[in-house]
Amino acid sequence: MRSYFKLLSLLVSSLLLSSCSANLTDYSEKQNSFDLKEYFNGDVIAWGTIQDHSDKVTRRFCVELEGTWQGNEGVLAEKFYFDDGEISYRNWQLTKNKDGTYRGLAEDVIGHAIGKHQGFAFQLQYTLALKVNDSVYEVSMDDWMYQLDEYRVMNKTAINKFGFNVANVTLFFDKQLPIKTCEI
Numbered sequence: 001m002r003s004y005f006k007l008l009s010l011l012v013s014s015l016l017l018s019s020c021s022a023n024l025t026d027y028s029e030k031q032n033s034f035d036l037k038e039y040f041n042g043d044v045i046a047w048g049t050i051q052d053h054s055d056k057v058t059r060r061f062c063v064e065l066e067g068t069w070q071g072n073e074g075v076l077a078e079k080f081y082f083d084d085g086e087i088s089y090r091n092w093q094l095t096k097n098k099d100g101t102y103r104g105l106a107e108d109v110i111g112h113a114i115g116k117h118q119g120f121a122f123q124l125q126y127t128l129a130l131k132v133n134d135s136v137y138e139v140s141m142d143d144w145m146y147q148l149d150e151y152r153v154m155n156k157t158a159i160n161k162f163g164f165n166v167a168n169v170t171l172f173f174d175k176q177l178p179i180k181t182c183e184i
Contacts, residue, residue, distance in 0.1 A: 022144070034120050034147040037096060040067035040076055043179045048155075048171035055168070059083060062182035063171075072096040081182040110138060120147045130159075137161065151176040 043066055050059040060083040067076045076092040092113075093105045102115035104124065113126030124143040129136050140160040147153050155171040174180070 034117050034122050034145065034153075036094075036102060036115070036117065036122055037069050037072075037074060039147065039153060039173075039175070040065065040074070041069055042067060042175065044173050044175040045180050045182065046155075046171050046173040048169055051168045051170070053164075053166055058167075064182050065173075079182075113141075121145070122147075128159075139166065145173075 043064070046063040046065065048061055048063070049057045050061070052058050062081045064079045064081075065076060067074060072095060074092075074094040074096075076094060078090045078092070080086075080088045080090070082088075090106050090108065094115075095103045097103060100117070102113075102124070104113035104115060104126065106113070108129045108131075110127040110129055113124050115122060115124040117123070122143075122145040124141075124145070126141050128139050128141050130139045138161075142158045142160070143155060144157070145153050145155045151174055153173040155169070155173065157169040157171070158165055159167040159169065
């Protein structure tokens with residue numbers, strides 16, 4: 001009986017916490033609409049951290065990005081440099097739909113990523129095949145990007161498994177000229 005109340009308490013707490021989360025419509029009245037095609041066209045560099053569920057930084061990284069667009073079809077090539085020496089790649093194929101939403105595909109994305117924007121905010125949700133050591137885990141990614149000015153975008157990503165937060169990513173994009181590069 002005691003475990004039943006613990007489980008019920010956990011479920012109620014989870015529902016209350018999820019009801020307090022941000023909603024994309026919170027940004028609908030904000031000025032300066034975030035144009036993903038415009039921002040991620042050309043070279044961009046980013047620096048970030050990965051935090052575990054307790055917010056302890058477990059990895060740091062730098063990303064070199066190159067975006068190219070032809071109409072509403074784009075490719076965003078990412079090259080990640082991690083602080084432990086690992087280098088990895090992700091190539092997004094992005095499509096801007098007629099309704100203004102985005103659809104994305106990448107090598108390690110399961111199914112399609114779905115992106116929406118309001119004001120200066122952009123949200124991208126998808127399932128990622130996350131490789132950790134010799135195992136691969138399917139995790140839900142909830143990316144939130146906020147355009148700060150014409151050169152900088154801040155990104156916060158929640159990584160969830162079975163509805164529970166297991167890690168977070170914090171990332172800062174910069175496309176101010178001259179573009180810097182990641183140093184190994």
